[in-house]
Amino acid sequence: MFRTLLNLKRAGVVGINRRNADYILRYNERSLYPLVDDKLQTKRLAIAAGIAVPELYGVIEIEHDITNLPDIVSEHRDFVVKPAHGSGGNGIYVIIGRINDRYQHNNGSLLTEEELKYHISNILSGMYSLGGQPDQALIEYRVKFDSLFESISYRGVPDIRTIVFRGIPVASMVRLPTRMSDGKANLHQGAVGAGIDLATGCTTHAVWQNRPVEQHPDTGAPISGFEIPHWNKLLILASQCYELVGLGYLGVDVVLDRELGPLVLELNARPGLSIQIANGRGMQKRLEYIDRLAEIPASARERASLAQDLFVRV
Amino acid sequence: MRQLHLLLLVIVLCAIGLGLSAYKVTTLGLPLTSSEQAEVWNVEARISFRAKPDTSVKVSLPLPLNSTGYTIIAEDFVGANYGLAIEQDDSGRTALWAKRRAQGKQLLFYRAMIYEDVEKTSETGKPPLYPSVPDYPENFRPVIRDLLDKARQRSADTVSFTQQVIQQLNAASPAPELKLLMEHINNSLRLAKGINWILAGARIPSRIIQGLRLQDGKHYSELESWVQVYDGTQWRALNIKDGQEGLPANFVIWQVGDQKSLSVEGGSEMNLQFSVAKTLRELVDIAESRAALKGSRIMEFSLYSLPVESQNVYKILLMVPLGAFVVVLMRNLIGIKTFGTFMPVLIALALRETELLWGLILFCLIVGLGLLLRAYVDRLKLLLIPRLASVLTMVVLLMASTSVIMHKLGLEMGLSVALFPMVIMTMMIERMSLTWDEAGPAEAFKQGAGSLLVATIGYLVMNIDALQHLIFVFPELLLVVLAATLLFGRYSGYRLTELWRFQALAKR
Numbered sequence: 081m082f083r084t085l086l087n088l089k090r091a092g093v094v095g096i097n098r099r100n101a102d103y104i105l106r107y108n109e110r111s112l113y114p115l116v117d118d119k120l121q122t123k124r125l126a127i128a129a130g131i132a133v134p135e136l137y138g139v140i141e142i143e144h145d146i147t148n149l150p151d152i153v154s155e156h157r158d159f160v161v162k163p164a165h166g167s168g169g170n171g172i173y174v175i176i177g178r179i180n181d182r183y184q185h186n187n188g189s190l191l192t193e194e195e196l197k198y199h200i201s202n203i204l205s206g207m208y209s210l211g212g213q214p215d216q217a218l219i220e221y222r223v224k225f226d227s228l229f230e231s232i233s234y235r236g237v238p239d240i241r242t243i244v245f246r247g248i249p250v251a252s253m254v255r256l257p258t259r260m261s262d263g264k265a266n267l268h269q270g271a272v273g274a275g276i277d278l279a280t281g282c283t284t285h286a287v288w289q290n291r292p293v294e295q296h297p298d299t300g301a302p303i304s305g306f307e308i309p310h311w312n313k314l315l316i317l318a319s320q321c322y323e324l325v326g327l328g329y330l331g332v333d334v335v336l337d338r339e340l341g342p343l344v345l346e347l348n349a350r351p352g353l354s355i356q357i358a359n360g361r362g363m364q365k366r367l368e369y370i371d372r373l374a375e376i377p378a379s380a381r382e383r384a385s386l387a388q389d390l391f392v393r394v
Numbered sequence: 395m396r397q398l399h400l401l402l403l404v405i406v407l408c409a410i411g412l413g414l415s416a417y418k419v420t421t422l423g424l425p426l427t428s429s430e431q432a433e434v435w436n437v438e439a440r441i442s443f444r445a446k447p448d449t450s451v452k453v454s455l456p457l458p459l460n461s462t463g464y465t466i467i468a469e470d471f472v473g474a475n476y477g478l479a480i481e482q483d484d485s486g487r488t489a490l491w492a493k494r495r496a497q498g499k500q501l502l503f504y505r506a507m508i509y510e511d512v513e514k515t516s517e518t519g520k521p522p523l524y525p526s527v528p529d530y531p532e533n534f535r536p537v538i539r540d541l542l543d544k545a546r547q548r549s550a551d552t553v554s555f556t557q558q559v560i561q562q563l564n565a566a567s568p569a570p571e572l573k574l575l576m577e578h579i580n581n582s583l584r585l586a587k588g589i590n591w592i593l594a595g596a597r598i599p600s601r602i603i604q605g606l607r608l609q610d611g612k613h614y615s616e617l618e619s620w621v622q623v624y625d626g627t628q629w630r631a632l633n634i635k636d637g638q639e640g641l642p643a644n645f646v647i648w649q650v651g652d653q654k655s656l657s658v659e660g661g662s663e664m665n666l667q668f669s670v671a672k673t674l675r676e677l678v679d680i681a682e683s684r685a686a687l688k689g690s691r692i693m694e695f696s697l698y699s700l701p702v703e704s705q706n707v708y709k710i711l712l713m714v715p716l717g718a719f720v721v722v723l724m725r726n727l728i729g730i731k732t733f734g735t736f737m738p739v740l741i742a743l744a745l746r747e748t749e750l751l752w753g754l755i756l757f758c759l760i761v762g763l764g765l766l767l768r769a770y771v772d773r774l775k776l777l778l779i780p781r782l783a784s785v786l787t788m789v790v791l792l793m794a795s796t797s798v799i800m801h802k803l804g805l806e807m808g809l810s811v812a813l814f815p816m817v818i819m820t821m822m823i824e825r826m827s828l829t830w831d832e833a834g835p836a837e838a839f840k841q842g843a844g845s846l847l848v849a850t851i852g853y854l855v856m857n858i859d860a861l862q863h864l865i866f867v868f869p870e871l872l873l874v875v876l877a878a879t880l881l882f883g884r885y886s887g888y889r890l891t892e893l894w895r896f897q898a899l900a901k902r
Contacts, residue, residue, distance in 0.1 A: 170832050269834075
């Protein structure tokens, strides 16, 4: 056990306590949390800053407005319903189409309008928000993910999580939904995480259920060596999010749309640490290096290339 | 900088907490363990007399001194319908009982609880004046002069001089010329007073002290008298029977001087009896009483000044920080997941009332049944708050029916289920079922078991008697707990479970 501890230290693995004490508490001002905890606010900020996000179709804020649902989605065959204050991908319903007046959930089930409205009502009552606060439901564009990912994801949108420290990307992974994760791109719900080499944009290792894996558990396709399209653009996009909300230690979730390219899905003020397992290496050394930097490049482009440089060097 | 600040704060908190406790232990004598008891002497003076009809009654009794080596920690006066006043003058205190009309046999009691002090303070005071030679009756003058001369020849200092006088007076076959003197003394003066009277002839300052030997179960009809002589620096006590110097260790001085004694006006057949008994009392009580006598503010503002009922509440409440500290250790050092941050502490508090095993069984029973009902309610698609309220209602009904059924089965432990915090149970059911839906039953059971594990450990820690006593008597120790908690607030090392979580990384 003691050897494991030493090895982890040597590998530069960041634990929860260190993440909280040394990075989140020091670099993330509490007053800025609402900007990322409320996806509606994040989205509005991003739109104002010219950062690409999935189009917002409508917001349902009060119980009474649920009756407007058919109007909001009437022009869209597919859409996503998500709580503005949700966390961990909970409460997100992806509707991929309609069959006989029923909504087709991406997990394969068909929902009546009544059931979808009940779900929205649950969102409004705060079922998925932290502390059960009353919440809002966002109805937005469903990302049509790049067909490149088809072989390595199961019903759902793979997303790319990047940890951005002081505006500089530190580590990145792509999260691939599985049957187990019910189409959600959340590692502890059973999604596969694959580390990405920041310099090349290629997937390296993959982890599933805290264990290294070579192939996607559902499709059987090999995961590593997979090149993420628009990689440089994506890194710059992630770096830009630092200015957007001002949080020093930030998790940026980006999805790749077939037509629109990288879109920022959401930001996270307390991103998880499994990204290290997916990358097969700790990020302590890079975090410490950036922590010591007196000056951070002002432009997102420079920061993104610095990140690629650091990934190889440190 | 931040680390230094924290470190200083921790040191200051520890210093205050430990320092105050040390002061309470060493100076006030508060015990570190709950079982410590000390011997306490109950001394009772019982006055009985027959009241004369149609006259008012006045009784005065000299009260014991807070003499060297002993402290009176409690006093009690008993006299039916008597008015009581306590007079204080240079020679000590006197209790005055008075009643306008009394009939028949009367009984008055004075009770004192006396505790032997750890540290013996020495008596200080002004040196006495040299007495003038009394005007002895004509026929005694030569005898006394002769006696004093003899004593002077055989002695070296005041004490040995006095011892000689006492020995001559107490001799088994006194010299013939002393016989008359002794008769005079026995008739009109008590022996101690007589010695006093004769010593004045040599201008030796002397006085009488009266007191009791503390022996369990003893009764005395009068106080024992000793003579004290002043040797120029201090008072030395001498036995009036054999001249031996030094008061016995268990001698408690009742009064100094012989000016006062029991007097009863308006009564006859008066009788005074002293009785001594030994009892054991909690050291805490004694320390409290003594601190109050010393005028120590610390004990005045201690938790013991609260009514007993509130004391019992605080006995439990003061343990909550320790439970919270257990949660800190379990979550930040070990990494066990629980439902809610302090829910385990609340469950632990409930377990205190129900006993561990039954508490856990009942808790699992209620939560399990609650989860089943919650799963059913889920199908009705209710809004959040009405759903919570209905689960709460069901939890209450479940608790009530569990109690009734178990009572019918003769399992009285079922009754204690009412002590579970039902809102906490409701929240636990709700969060567990949400976790079940979102992260699967495995995660829900993991967190549920984690909560119960932390609650159990918290219960075991909070239920250590020695710890309970320590925290209640020395609440400032919570500052030390606070300091430890603050230190953990900056702990940035790995959690135990992370060693397992990241083990794949450690292998590389």
